[in-house]
Amino acid sequence: MPIILAIILAIVLNGLTKKRRNHTTTSMSTSMNLLNTVGPFLLFSNTWSAFKMYRGGGRNTALQTFLTRAVRFLSVVVGLRLTSRLTTGRSKLLQQLTIFASGSMLHHVCQPYHWTLSLYFTLRSTGLLLSNNKRPTDRSWPVALLRHPSCIFVLHCVHNYFVTHHADKVSPSYLKLWRQVLPIQYNKVDKWLNEFNATSCATPYYQPEQCGTHRVNNIPHRVTVSLRRQLPLVATSFLLPVLLFKRKALLRSPIALMWDTAIKIVRSSVVLTALPFLVTEFPCLWGMFTNQPPEKTIRRPVLHTVVVSMLSTGVFLLEPVNRLRLIVVYTYWRASEVVMMHAIPGLSTEKNESIEQTVGMVLSGFTAVLTSTT
Numbered sequence: 001m002p003i004i005l006a007i008i009l010a011i012v013l014n015g016l017t018k019k020r021r022n023h024t025t026t027s028m029s030t031s032m033n034l035l036n037t038v039g040p041f042l043l044f045s046n047t048w049s050a051f052k053m054y055r056g057g058g059r060n061t062a063l064q065t066f067l068t069r070a071v072r073f074l075s076v077v078v079g080l081r082l083t084s085r086l087t088t089g090r091s092k093l094l095q096q097l098t099i100f101a102s103g104s105m106l107h108h109v110c111q112p113y114h115w116t117l118s119l120y121f122t123l124r125s126t127g128l129l130l131s132n133n134k135r136p137t138d139r140s141w142p143v144a145l146l147r148h149p150s151c152i153f154v155l156h157c158v159h160n161y162f163v164t165h166h167a168d169k170v171s172p173s174y175l176k177l178w179r180q181v182l183p184i185q186y187n188k189v190d191k192w193l194n195e196f197n198a199t200s201c202a203t204p205y206y207q208p209e210q211c212g213t214h215r216v217n218n219i220p221h222r223v224t225v226s227l228r229r230q231l232p233l234v235a236t237s238f239l240l241p242v243l244l245f246k247r248k249a250l251l252r253s254p255i256a257l258m259w260d261t262a263i264k265i266v267r268s269s270v271v272l273t274a275l276p277f278l279v280t281e282f283p284c285l286w287g288m289f290t291n292q293p294p295e296k297t298i299r300r301p302v303l304h305t306v307v308v309s310m311l312s313t314g315v316f317l318l319e320p321v322n323r324l325r326l327i328v329v330y331t332y333w334r335a336s337e338v339v340m341m342h343a344i345p346g347l348s349t350e351k352n353e354s355i356e357q358t359v360g361m362v363l364s365g366f367t368a369v370l371t372s373t374t
Helices: 002-020 026-054 059-086 092-110 113-131 147-166 170-181 189-196 214-245 247-252 254-280 282-289 299-314 321-343 354-373
Strands: none
Touching: 026 059, 026 113, 026 189, 026 247, 026 354, 059 092, 059 354, 092 113, 092 354, 113 321, 113 354, 147 189, 147 254, 147 299, 170 189, 170 214, 214 247, 214 282, 247 254, 254 299, 254 321, 282 299, 282 321, 299 321
16 A cells, blocks of 8 residues: 555656656745755655555554645745745745755644654765766865765765774664675664774774684675665665656667666665675684784774775765765765764754754754755
8 A cells, every 4th residue: 555655646746746747846946956866755755664664564544644744844845935936036045044044933733753864864965066067077175075986985084983983983874784785694673782882992902803703704604695686675765756757768678678677676786785794894804814813913093994995985886876866875874864963962863852853944944944955
């Protein structure tokens, strides 16, 4: 049922975006750009969440949750369209101030998503704005932040250092995603935190269970299990847009389109599988190459971070430009979460109290302004 509703909703959204392309007006640009920027991500994530609830037996809950989230987001879109119409013909500064205030207030009233998603959508809109009308090979400033290997490497150093040496500062929900990609070895988040929190990483040696030939020999089996877990989720994320938005191309040349999609699914599954293993298996590979015993493998935080970031940057650069932008923005998002939680006292990824709602309002206002200029 959630998937059927998602398809119906996506067809409606697709019709709206087609109307926007055929009848472009200033009053619709903000709301339609927001629909194009935020809508696909929310459609997929809400469908996947509702599907898991549905599979778990909570059919009524899944349906109610999906519809509630859809209505809340569409209310924001409609509200921004009305705001844009009211400010048509006004000065650019007044339009942007009004759109910011409207976006913030609509977030407060509708509560379409948590502040963490507001942050992601702000960064996603920024990424689209930076790369708008740029050639795929363009790495000049500021689009270099999304494409240049040096910028991606620095970003990975920050991200990977947090994940491998200060995991206690990282969002628990993000660590759960990493744990799901790393079955067998990390069956609980506590296991990850035990190995990669600040206290553990202050010791001179890696923990014995992080090293040794047994762990090295078990990597191929774990990679295979992880890859099998990745494929269904990645396949859904690629096939759903094809079925919803590329129906004409699918009917015209089904074999070519499905072959291209299959290559993208396999490539992205390999990328998503490789990244966590690059991060977690450095201690055992480092000990093996330097012939150190498991209980006395010297901890090298800087070397760990730099080597892993070089490898993960190389893996990122295997992706096409549009896919690269998405995963780079995602990495900025996760690193920014940690920075914001420590810059703003009391801010949490697990709560939704006044501080979280205020931050979400401000970020949604910025997202509305950014989408109005895309």
